[in-house]
Amino acid sequence: MASEGSDRRLSAAVKIVVAGGFGVGKTTLVGSVSEITPLRTEELITEASSGVDDLAGVEQKSTTTVALDFGRITINQDLILYLFGTPGQNRFWFMWDELARGALGAVVLADTRRLDTCFPAVDFFERRGLPFIVAVNCFDDAYRYGTEEVRMALDIDPHVPVLLCDARDRESTKQVLITLMHHVMADARLARTR
Amino acid sequence: MSTGTEAWFDDPLVRPYAVTGGRTRSSQLGLDLITLVVALRTTAEVDLQPEYAKVLQMCQQPISVAEVSAKVDLPLQVVKVVLSDLITQGVVIFRSAINPAHEAPSQQVLQAVLDGIRRL
Numbered sequence: 001m002a003s004e005g006s007d008r009r010l011s012a013a014v015k016i017v018v019a020g021g022f023g024v025g026k027t028t029l030v031g032s033v034s035e036i037t038p039l040r041t042e043e044l045i046t047e048a049s050s051g052v053d054d055l056a057g058v059e060q061k062s063t064t065t066v067a068l069d070f071g072r073i074t075i076n077q078d079l080i081l082y083l084f085g086t087p088g089q090n091r092f093w094f095m096w097d098e099l100a101r102g103a104l105g106a107v108v109l110a111d112t113r114r115l116d117t118c119f120p121a122v123d124f125f126e127r128r129g130l131p132f133i134v135a136v137n138c139f140d141d142a143y144r145y146g147t148e149e150v151r152m153a154l155d156i157d158p159h160v161p162v163l164l165c166d167a168r169d170r171e172s173t174k175q176v177l178i179t180l181m182h183h184v185m186a187d188a189r190l191a192r193t194r
Numbered sequence: 195m196s197t198g199t200e201a202w203f204d205d206p207l208v209r210p211y212a213v214t215g216g217r218t219r220s221s222q223l224g225l226d227l228i229t230l231v232v233a234l235r236t237t238a239e240v241d242l243q244p245e246y247a248k249v250l251q252m253c254q255q256p257i258s259v260a261e262v263s264a265k266v267d268l269p270l271q272v273v274k275v276v277l278s279d280l281i282t283q284g285v286v287i288f289r290s291a292i293n294p295a296h297e298a299p300s301q302q303v304l305q306a307v308l309d310g311i312r313r314l
Binding site: 010011012013014015033039040041042043044065068070072073074075076079080081082084098099101102104170174177178181182184185188189 | 307
């Protein structure tokens with residue numbers, strides 16, 4: 001459908017979404033594996049028409065911007081992977097729709113000092129049926145909870161992987177993405193047998 | 195020297211949607227954040243208004259819509275409209291995301307992504 005007029009000479013792109021509360025380290029995680037310094041793109045929204053696509057006739061309403069940070073990994077000459085951080089503020093839910101649409105999967109980055117900030121993300125991906133994992137970013141001064149404690153606190157299904165990570169560390173972030181891809185592939189296999 | 199007058203020019207002097215003639219929708223091409231675009235012509239070959247020329251300049255190598263938006267410092271919605279116009283004019287070509295919402299990603303694509311991450 002959308003590919004009509006689209007050109008096969010270009011390589012293709014896929015994306016992974018990195019979600020979590022404000023300041024949990026999403027951009028740090030993206031930056032630790034991205035081949036470019038994370039870029040920021042902004043979307044203009046009129047406050048009055050949030051969630052609605054049409055700005056016609058609302059020129060007088062105030063506008064605000066939502067920032068999305070993202071990075072890039074060239075997989076091979078035909079395939080590019082983009083990693084998108086979700087906007088930190090929960091009121092920009094409608095941006096999540098565009099982010100999640102067509103995504104391979106999502107990483108919910110959690111901070112054990114503020115676990116509740118990732119409830120909305122977990123809820124969103126569960127409802128949306130997008131495969132996700134939970135990565136607990138281990139801040140230096142945070143008490144290290146076990147993954148099972150986090151799983152129970154977030155009430156996550158047993159089949160959803162939960163792991164500890166250090167978002168600043170490239171190898172640790174690689175492990176997070178590898179865990180996600182295994183989960184996505186298992187999910188896809190399951191879908192085919194259904 | 196940094197004076198207050200410089201800050202004046204940090205923001206574009208033209209309102210963002212003035213660039214697109216007030217249009218906020220980008221036709222039916224279905225451009226999204228990771229649609230890849232590339233220019234077929236250089237800015238020297240086409241006569242364009244400044245923002246269009248800036249966008250075209252950015253697409254001389256394959257690049258995603260999100261990257262164009264970040265690099266020319268225009269909102270996503272505006273860049274989508276500009277790119278749609280350039281595509282309609284035949285100056286830019288595009289490739290949609292590999293994984294439209296209604297389609298499950300192929301196992302080959304998933305395996306390629308996994309292998310690529312492992313190689314990092």
